[in-house]
Amino acid sequence: MEAHEKLIYDNTAIALAIDTVLDAIMTEFRNTPLDDVALVGIQSKGVVMALRLREAIKKASGKELDFATLDINMYRDDIGKRKKLPVIHETNIPFDLDNKKVILVDDVLHTGRTIRAALDAITDYGRPALIRLAVMIDRGKREFPIRADYIGLNIEIPEGRNVKIYFDDKPSNDAIYEISK
Amino acid sequence: MDFNWTKKDLLSIYDLTAEEIVCILDTAEEFKKVCQRNVKKVPALRGKTVVNFFVEPSTRTRVSFELAEQRLSADIINIQANGSSLQKGETLLDTVKNIEALQADIIVMRHSAPGSHNLIANETSCGVINAGDGAHSHPTQALLDIFTIREKKGDLKGLKVSIIGDIRHSRVARSNIWGLLKLGADVTIAGPSTLVPREFESIGIKVCHNLKDALENADVVNLLRIQHERQNAGYFPSTDEYAKIFGLNHNSVKYLKPDALVMHPGPINRNVELSSDIADGAQSVILEQVTNGLAVRMAVLFLIAGCLNK
Numbered sequence: 001m002e003a004h005e006k007l008i009y010d011n012t013a014i015a016l017a018i019d020t021v022l023d024a025i026m027t028e029f030r031n032t033p034l035d036d037v038a039l040v041g042i043q044s045k046g047v048v049m050a051l052r053l054r055e056a057i058k059k060a061s062g063k064e065l066d067f068a069t070l071d072i073n074m075y076r077d078d079i080g081k082r083k084k085l086p087v088i089h090e091t092n093i094p095f096d097l098d099n100k101k102v103i104l105v106d107d108v109l110h111t112g113r114t115i116r117a118a119l120d121a122i123t124d125y126g127r128p129a130l131i132r133l134a135v136m137i138d139r140g141k142r143e144f145p146i147r148a149d150y151i152g153l154n155i156e157i158p159e160g161r162n163v164k165i166y167f168d169d170k171p172s173n174d175a176i177y178e179i180s181k
Numbered sequence: 182m183d184f185n186w187t188k189k190d191l192l193s194i195y196d197l198t199a200e201e202i203v204c205i206l207d208t209a210e211e212f213k214k215v216c217q218r219n220v221k222k223v224p225a226l227r228g229k230t231v232v233n234f235f236v237e238p239s240t241r242t243r244v245s246f247e248l249a250e251q252r253l254s255a256d257i258i259n260i261q262a263n264g265s266s267l268q269k270g271e272t273l274l275d276t277v278k279n280i281e282a283l284q285a286d287i288i289v290m291r292h293s294a295p296g297s298h299n300l301i302a303n304e305t306s307c308g309v310i311n312a313g314d315g316a317h318s319h320p321t322q323a324l325l326d327i328f329t330i331r332e333k334k335g336d337l338k339g340l341k342v343s344i345i346g347d348i349r350h351s352r353v354a355r356s357n358i359w360g361l362l363k364l365g366a367d368v369t370i371a372g373p374s375t376l377v378p379r380e381f382e383s384i385g386i387k388v389c390h391n392l393k394d395a396l397e398n399a400d401v402v403n404l405l406r407i408q409h410e411r412q413n414a415g416y417f418p419s420t421d422e423y424a425k426i427f428g429l430n431h432n433s434v435k436y437l438k439p440d441a442l443v444m445h446p447g448p449i450n451r452n453v454e455l456s457s458d459i460a461d462g463a464q465s466v467i468l469e470q471v472t473n474g475l476a477v478r479m480a481v482l483f484l485i486a487g488c489l490n491k
Contacts (some may be wrong), residue, residue: 121223
């Protein structure tokens with residue numbers, strides 16, 4: 001942890017948040033064959049979050065969901081306007097998206113712009129039956145009319161500050177920090 | 182690897198670090214996947230204008246860039262030397278300033294004068310991509326060659342690559358040599374002594390004047406087109422003789438490892454530098470080079486568009 005970082009949640013809160021999302025998903029899809037449901041993690045931390053969810057769903061249901069990674073950088077609306085050029089990570093969708101019930105997963109929901117880009121990206125790969133959105137943290141301050149279906153934690157972050165989830169190889173070291181922008 | 186690209190221009194492979202080359206190749210891998218989807222287009226350059234300014238004629242490079250730009254959703258303008266204001270006496274810089282005044286974002290230029298891209302890159306806020314400047318540089322060709330080698334052979338470190346043909350006049354050879362050296366490959370160049378100057382040894386590559394030495398142990402052979410003009414200029418006695426001594430054909434292929442890649446930047450002079458059966462054979466990756474060129478050019482355009490202060 002660096003000096004300007006303030007720990008706001010530890011691993012137990014993160015584990016609880018994943019349980020909250022898990023419960024909501026299992027409730028919504030209780031009458032749906034899980035073979036029709038797929039997790040799509042947005043690069044890069046949404047992928048980690050989606051892997052954690054996949055593990056939790058496997059424990060709860062015995063089913064391992066189809067899993068994909070999605071990079072949205074080719075779909076951003078701010079190319080050339082960012083201080084740092086984003087690095088493109090792997091998009092890997094090893095199954096047919098047509099008619100799938102897709103759960104899009106990201107770590108933090110903020111302006112909604114990433115999700116807008118993700119929806120455009122995903123529909124270029126196929127035509128899912130439905131798309132839901134799962135996030136670890138909803139920190140509000142939306143700029144687009146987008147909301148999440150499953151939310152682990154609602155967090156207020158002061159103006160000029162940012163939130164960062166640290167996912168460790170060992171989930172017991174996971175933590176959420178408030179950081180300066 | 183999370184490397185952040187920071188350059189607004191791609192002028193020469195010589196200017197790039199190994200990390201920058203790898204960044205382009207990694208980015209191109211994802212764009213190659215885009216080219217294999219049903220929807221082969223992404224909105225990455227929507228609203229951006231790319232000017233393809235080909236002062237020297239080109240078909241394959243221009244078409245490849247144009248398609249790459251379309252797949253990135255850019256708006257495109259093509260300017261060719263014939264009929265352009267350059268013929269009316271406008272200077273290169275004035276033409277570029279006029280392009281810039283139309284709010285273009287990126288200029289892809291081919292020009293016969295080496296270094297012309299460096300000249301304009303300093304004078305314009307547009308991103309500048311070198312699509313070939315004389316015998317100097319052709320960075321996207323080298324990048325697509327290296328991409329193809331990496332895709333087939335993995336890490337380039339220690340890989341033996343032979344470039345055979347007219348090295349003296351070849352921007353493809355120069356760009357490949359720099360890129361390959363930066364990634365740690367062992368480079369050999371071969372051809373008639375009139376076209377393969379010994380001076381190249383000073384940058385750490387092997388120079389040889391017989392085909393057998395260049396083919397034996399090579400993991401990759403890149404054959405360059407022999408231009409008929411060179412024969413007229415007296416660099417070698419005849420194309421038939423060239424084909425016999427330096428052409429890859431059923432006689433010389435016996436020196437080549439069975440898993441070596443055969444590459445050619447095109448257009449091929451069939452049965453001069455390369456015989457038809459090998460050009461179309463199992464070791465040839467010539468058409469894959471063309472496919473990969475599209476992905477590499479998409480990656481370059483994407484990275485450069487991300488670094489423009491517009």
